[in-house]
Amino acid sequence: MKHPHRIREIAERAGLSPATVDRVLHERGGVRESTVRRVHHAIAALNAQEPPYQPTITVDVVVPRPEPVRTALTAEPPPMIRPRFPHDLAAAGHAQGLILDAPDTPEVVEAVGRLDIPVVTLGRDLPSSKRVAHFGPDDVEAGATAAYLVEQWLADRAGDVLVVRGDRSDSGFRAEMRSRAPNRRLLTVALPEVRRALAANPSVRAVYSTTSGNAEVVEAFAAERRRYDVFVAHDLDDENAGLLRLGKLSAVLNHDLRSDLRNACRAVLRELGLLSGPLPETPAAVQVITPMNISA
Template sequence: MKHPYRIREIAAQAGLSEATVDRVLHERGGVRDSTVREVRQAIADLDRQQSQVRLGGRTFMVDVVMQAPARFTAAIKGALEAELPALRPAVIRSRFHLFDGPADLPGVLAKVGRSRSQGVILKAPDTPEVVEAVGHLGVPVVTLVTDLPTSKRVAYVGIDNADAGATAAYLVEQWLAERAGDVLVVRGRGSFRGEDERLGGFRAEMGRRAPNRRLLEVVDEEDRSVAVHERTRAVLDRNPSVRAVYSMYAGAGGNAAVVGAFAAAGRNYDVFVAHDLDDENTALLRTHAISAVLHHDLRADVRHACLAVMRAQGALPGRLRSNPSAIQVITPFNTPPVEF
């Protein structure tokens, strides 16, 4: 049982004799399992206390750089503000660089690199220019929700997007069962690896479970819900066999536009799986317009991102690693009362 503490310190923390602690540490036997757990807990407590001493009075300036719809960036800001008390005694100060649409992210990152930043939480498309800009930064970068695996980021936080896509395929097939029908797949524009991985996971699992089903894509190239409605309606008019929807779309009003397109065409669907429990999707869930939402705890993601920055700065012990979030399946019957 590795530790940097004196037996006297562990014994005092655990409320045990030094002889008992010595016996546990050297695995000599003759002690109860509960006593072993007490010694391990004492070491964990000492680790935490030591970390708090290192963090006490330290302030970390973290830049949050995100290209995402306004409703998502608002959720991230709220999640970070809610998590700040849990990060004490460290103090996190944040600067937000939020873009609801295309932006000069390499230029923004270069500006951040010239500031007194101590870390960056980044949601950005996986392009060579962004990857290169991350490489030029002299501070730790943590990617959020969508990854840049070939960049010099120190960790990724968020769900495993390929697994999320496979989960969506599983749910679609559970709902459709043996019924025939094709699947409408709705996604946004851009080169976000997260959406690419979701689509890849969905395609692979659907191919395994239902190789005869067609996947018909609607891609919003304009970030407009009106365009989503029009393109969905066009696909429905050409394909009377569509019976299911998987939406990775993050733009405001997008999923409501898909629901409206089905209604305008006088068509029904058997299952609609979407992502992220925002206000819009919550409302659609409660009216049963959406069957299920794949969600992850944004507060936990933001907390892990901040801890990764502090760990990269040497303020916390432990190995830096990516931290995938649990995929939560939210239905109309377990929708939480408070979103994000």
């Protein structure tokens, strides 16, 4: 009887000596039929508890900020997936799949087209590429939510809004602000330009940030001896969580990164024929985190 188990394992399972099990397996005779059945039952039980073989699939993960993704994948390791984190897209592609967060440029789309592996976009989409699926927040919905929150805090008070740009699109925010407060001025700057913009614009009363490094924005206001009425940011990373707890941020718009990564890994496995079943077609809802509902 063929089996992958050691004689000692079978003996322990059957409650017999290794010598008796060896005699049964090699059909040497001299054992009772009931003993033979015990050995066969023990092997069947060991077979039943053996997990089915699962291949290990190497997936390259290319994202602007790998640490939150690495942390999420460590906290909830996806089955069959071994993630790698190459520095850029040029160094990727030697795996069996790719999870990518990159700008939608002709160069990136062309590079994706040259790959012979399943590509799933995470965060920023590449709709004209040959990616097999996309998961991430709806930036238009998130931006509109941010505009709603900013206007709720400012109410009828005058004041400009400082928009600190990053990788995320702010089109949803701008469209909703035009609808809600067409006369309110939006000043768009990069993170290094914040303090200079504050010095030149004393009417700034609100901040909407689509980038990381928001502690620098808070420090710029303090350096200029200025205050803001509302500050809305994206992504509940360690820095933003700390700023929320200190009351330096009014709200953080967050999405479930673990869910996005789980779905991205499933999409790769499904494309490789290792998984079946549908994938979600709608993005995860935007979560509004405030100092009142952030976990300890």
